[in-house]
Structure formats: C-alpha cells, structure tokens
Amino acid sequence: DDAHPSLDARTGAHAHTAEAEPQSGHQDGHSLDSNTSSASQTAETLQNNAIEPMESANQPADQSAETAHESTREPSAAAHESIPQPPATSDVTNATIPPADGTAAPDGSTDPGAACLRAGDYNGALEHFGAQLAALRETLGDSHPDTARACLRIGTTLGCMGEHGQAIAYCESALPVVEADGNEPDAALLDAYATLGAAYEQQGDYDVALGYYLRCRAARATAGLQAGDLAALDLSIAACLVEGRDPAKLAQAAELCESALTSLTAGGEESVEAARAYGVLAVARRKLGDLDAALELHEKSISIFVAALGEDHVDCAIVYEALGSTYLALSTPDRALLCFQKALPIFQQSAYGEHHVRLAMLFHSMGVACSQAGQIDEALAFFQRSLDAAGALHRDDHLSTADTYCAVGAMYAAAGDPATALQCYERGLAIQAAKSDQAVGLPSTCCAMAAAHEALGDLAQAQALYQQALAAAVAQADESTVETIRAHLVRIAPPSVS
Numbered sequence: 001d002d003a004h005p006s007l008d009a010r011t012g013a014h015a016h017t018a019e020a021e022p023q024s025g026h027q028d029g030h031s032l033d034s035n036t037s038s039a040s041q042t043a044e045t046l047q048n049n050a051i052e053p054m055e056s057a058n059q060p061a062d063q064s065a066e067t068a069h070e071s072t073r074e075p076s077a078a079a080h081e082s083i084p085q086p087p088a089t090s091d092v093t094n095a096t097i098p099p100a101d102g103t104a105a106p107d108g109s110t111d112p113g114a115a116c117l118r119a120g121d122y123n124g125a126l127e128h129f130g131a132q133l134a135a136l137r138e139t140l141g142d143s144h145p146d147t148a149r150a151c152l153r154i155g156t157t158l159g160c161m162g163e164h165g166q167a168i169a170y171c172e173s174a175l176p177v178v179e180a181d182g183n184e185p186d187a188a189l190l191d192a193y194a195t196l197g198a199a200y201e202q203q204g205d206y207d208v209a210l211g212y213y214l215r216c217r218a219a220r221a222t223a224g225l226q227a228g229d230l231a232a233l234d235l236s237i238a239a240c241l242v243e244g245r246d247p248a249k250l251a252q253a254a255e256l257c258e259s260a261l262t263s264l265t266a267g268g269e270e271s272v273e274a275a276r277a278y279g280v281l282a283v284a285r286r287k288l289g290d291l292d293a294a295l296e297l298h299e300k301s302i303s304i305f306v307a308a309l310g311e312d313h314v315d316c317a318i319v320y321e322a323l324g325s326t327y328l329a330l331s332t333p334d335r336a337l338l339c340f341q342k343a344l345p346i347f348q349q350s351a352y353g354e355h356h357v358r359l360a361m362l363f364h365s366m367g368v369a370c371s372q373a374g375q376i377d378e379a380l381a382f383f384q385r386s387l388d389a390a391g392a393l394h395r396d397d398h399l400s401t402a403d404t405y406c407a408v409g410a411m412y413a414a415a416g417d418p419a420t421a422l423q424c425y426e427r428g429l430a431i432q433a434a435k436s437d438q439a440v441g442l443p444s445t446c447c448a449m450a451a452a453h454e455a456l457g458d459l460a461q462a463q464a465l466y467q468q469a470l471a472a473a474v475a476q477a478d479e480s481t482v483e484t485i486r487a488h489l490v491r492i493a494p495p496s497v498s
Contacts (some may be wrong), residue, residue, distance in 0.1 A: 101222045111128070112128045113127075117157055122160055129153045129154045129157060132151040133151060133154065145180075148421060150178035151173060152171055152189065154170050155171035156191045159198055159199055164200075164201075165199075166202075168294040171192045193215050194212075196209075197210075200212065200234070204393075204395070213240065231260040231264055235254060235260050235276055238256040238284070245440050253280065254281055254285065257280050261274060261281070272305065275302075276309040276315070278300045279295045279297070281297050286325070291330055294326045318358075321343040324369070328372070333368075340365055341366075349452065360401075364403060370382060376415075380411070386401075390404070393437060403428070403441065406425060416457050429445050442479075443472045446468045446472065451464045462492055466492070470489070
C-alpha cells in the first residue's frame with residue numbers, strides 16, 4: 001500500500017520527538033502583505049501583453065540544481081514550445097525603450113515600468129515591461145541580452161507580487177543570456193539574483209536560495225557597496241544558513257547577523273530590519289544550544305515588530321513560530337503551543353494560505369508540542385495536516401516530511417505498537433536515505449527502527465539497522481551517537497567468549 005499508515009488510530013501514550021526545523025525569523029524584502037493584485041489578475045496582465053519567458057533552450061547551465069527542485073515550482077509558461085509574437089502595432093514596435101533602472105534614456109525619458117515598480121503598481125509595471133519585451137523581441141530577437149534583461153525585469157516584478165513560481169521561470173530563462181554578454185552586473189541582473197533567492201526561500205529550497213543570494217552579494221561587493229549596504233542581503237544569507245544544523249554554518253549565520261546589527265543599529269534606533277536580524281540570530285543561537293540567549297533575542301525581535309507593524313503582521317507570526325520552537329527545545333510544550341497558536345491564524349489569513357511550506361512546518365511543530373504535552377489525538381491531527389500540506393506542495397520527498405513520519409512513528413512506538421511505528425519509520429528512512437548527505441536524523445531513525453524490530457523479536461534485523469545507524473553516525477562524525485549505537489550492538493549481540 002503506497003499510502004502512509006492511517007493517522008486516525010488512537011494511542012495511549014506519547015513520545016518525546018525531535019523538534020521541527022522552523023523557518024527563520026527572516027522574510028524577504030518583498031513583504032507578502034504588500035501584494036496589490038491577485039494571481040488571476042497577474043495571469044490576465046501577462047496574457048493581455050503576450051508576456052512569456054524566453055525559450056526553453058535558454059535555461060541555466062546548472063541543470064542539476066534546477067531539476068532537483070522542479071517539483072516545487074508552479075506551472076509556468078516556460079514549458080511552452082513557441083513564443084507569441086508581440087502586438088503588431090507601430091506604437092509598440094517603434095517605441096523608445098529606456099533603461100529599466102529609471103535613469104534617463106537618450107531622449108530624456110525615464111522608464112515608467114521602474115517608476116510603477118517603485119510605487120508598488122505591479123500590474124502597471126508588468127504592462128510597461130511587457131511592452132518593452134515585445135518591442136525588443138521584434139527588433140533584436142529573443143536571444144539578445146537586452147531582450148533577456150526585459151525578461152528579468154518581468155521576473156523581478158512577479159517576485160514582488162508573490163508569484164514566485166512565475167518569477168523563477170522568467171528569471172532563470174533569461175539569466176544565461178545576460179550572464180554571457182560579458183558586461184558588468186547591472187541593476188536588472190542584481191535584482192534577478194535577489195528575486196530568485198527570495199522565491200526559492202519562500203518555496204523552502206534553501207540551498208538554491210543561498211546560491212543565488214551569494215551570487216548577488218558577490219556581484220554587489222564587486223560593485224563597491226559598503227558593508228552597511230549589504231546588511232539586508234547578509235540577513236537573507238543567514239536566514240538560509242540557519243535552516244540546517246551544521247554548527248559551522250550556524251556560527252557563520254550568527255556572525256553575519258551580528259555584523260548586520262552593527263550597521264543597522266548604528267544610529268541608536270532599532271528598525272524592522274534590525275528586528276529580522278535579532279530573529280535570525282535567535283534561531284542560530286538556539287540551534288547552537290544557547291537557549292537563554294535565543295529567548296532574549298526573540299523577545300527583542302517581537303517587541304520591535306509589534307510596535308512597528310502591529311501584532312497581526314506576518315513578521316510577528318514568524319517570530320512567534322521560532323519562539324515556540326525554542327520553548328520546545330526547553331521541553332515546555334504548553335508555552336510552545338501558545339506561540340504556535342498565535343502564529344497559525346496570522347499565517348492562514350496572509351498570502352500563505354493552508355498549503356504553504358511554512359504551514360506544513362508549523363503543523364509539524366504543533367504536533368510535536370501536543371505529543372510532548374500528552375495530547376495524542378491533537379498531535380496526530382496536526383501531523384496529518386502537515387503531511388497533507390506537504391503532499392499538496394509536492395514535497396513528499398523532503399526531509400521535513402521524513403521528520404513528520406518519524407515523529408508519528410515515535411508516538412506509535414511509545415504506545416506499544418511497534419508494527420505501525422515501523423511503517424512510519426520506513427517512510428521517513430526512505431526519504432532520508434535518498435538524501436543521506438543532508439539527513440542529520442538518519443542515525444536516529446535507524447536506531448528507532450532497530451528498537452521496533454527488537455520489540456517484535458527480530459534481533460537480526462535490529463542488528464542490521466544499528467549497523468546502518470553506526471555507519472551514518474560515523475560519516476557525520478557524531479562521536480556521542482557512535483558510542484550509544486555501539487553499546488546497543490554489544491547489548492543485542494555480545495561478543496563470543498572463547
């Protein structure tokens with residue numbers, strides 16, 4: 001049966017499960033609350049202006065990263081085999097095409113698309129950038145760098161609108177052409193890097209997001225920007241780094257946040273951007289084991305956000321979620337649940353909706369909190385909602401989904417049902433084994449499965465799983481876990497005495 005074990009079964013005990021990896025306290029600069037049009041309006045604007053990405057032949061050179069994350073993207077016009085011709089009207093094809101950065105064109109005009117973008121009139125920006133793209137395709141062709149830059153501007157606009165899947169399609173279709181022209185990075189390219197980083201971050205693809213943010217930072221540093229000008233970008237980089245558990249990356253994230261805070265608080269005032277820095281730094285401190293510092297930083301972050309944005313703003317919900325994870329680490333599930341319950345309605349009423357990676361993670365964390373508190377029915381319901389959201393997002397093979405299966409397995413194991421627990425663990429292990437280089441939890445999953453087989457009397461299978469756990473722990477250089485697993489192996493298969 002390909003379906004996961006039913007989560008409607010009732011259990012009589014609870015297990016202490018690993019906490020979810022929460023999203024960081026960072027949100028990209030294009031706030032979801034600033035959207036000025038719906039998805040249907042966006043589609044209509046694009047269709048009316050015959051705006052489509054570049055041909056599929058102009059895809060990025062690094063196809064492996066793109067293919068690995070294809071399942072998380074929204075359908076886009078990039079899959080179309082042909083590109084519609086621009087409107088055959090003289091006022092479009094003969095139009096003056098000024099620079100997209102708002103500077104004056106040779107005739108003294110400025111770019112109305114850039115002006116609309118700065119003013120938050122995203123549909124207006126799409127119309128102007130679409131006219132630019134149509135004219136450039138008519139006069140220069142689809143593979144010219146200027147045509148590609150027009151495509152990047154449309155992608156950046158879509159990113160501002162929260163249309164992340166389409167933003168990725170437009171920007172990635174044009175990037176190879178712009179990067180290959182040999183010129184210094186311009187505003188269109190730098191904005192595209194930042195847009196792609198934000199889009200992938202919103203979709204939960206933090207490694208890809210990090211790559212684009214680093215490319216953006218390198219290009220901006222080359223352009224001679226000072227440290228203070230790079231603070232917001234450094235926070236984006238740090239926000240991606242804290243999504244994992246690598247101590248070196250967590251320390252790097254903390255260093256970036258502290259450096260950013262030096263410039264962000266230089267004037268004595270604590271801005272919203274400083275609040276984001278405190279939030280990301282808090283996550284890094286928590287994962288590095290400094291829970292008291294994490295609590296203090298989260299409280300500082302939320303106080304600034306509430307004062308500046310109001311307590312129902314999505315940035316406040318992000319901090320509430322992270323604060324709840326800190327309380328989970330402190331084994332205070334009641335406080336954790338209060339934080340998660342504050343975050344949930346804000347997320348649901350924002351542009352995230354029910355099926356978003358952040359909601360999937362939050363439901364998992366709420367399930368863990370309920371499990372710790374002994375609220376088994378509630379925990380199972382939240383874990384089910386997390387799996388449902390992951391399935392709707394095509395994230396069935398994501399490590400966070402494996403965490404949810406393993407958390408449910410732990411509950412069944414604690415309830416004395418090792419057979420059902422094994423079904424859940426096997427689901428989680430299949431995901432982790434496919435991503436063994438990233439799956440920090442693989443040794444613990446193997447150990448949990450070994451314990452379940454022990455409970456069922458299958459010592460040979462238990463021994464094989466402990467050996468698999470040992471190999472993974474050795475590869476991760478986790479000496480403490482290695483010693484624990486070796487003790488299990490000695491216990492179930494003591495050395496023979498001659």
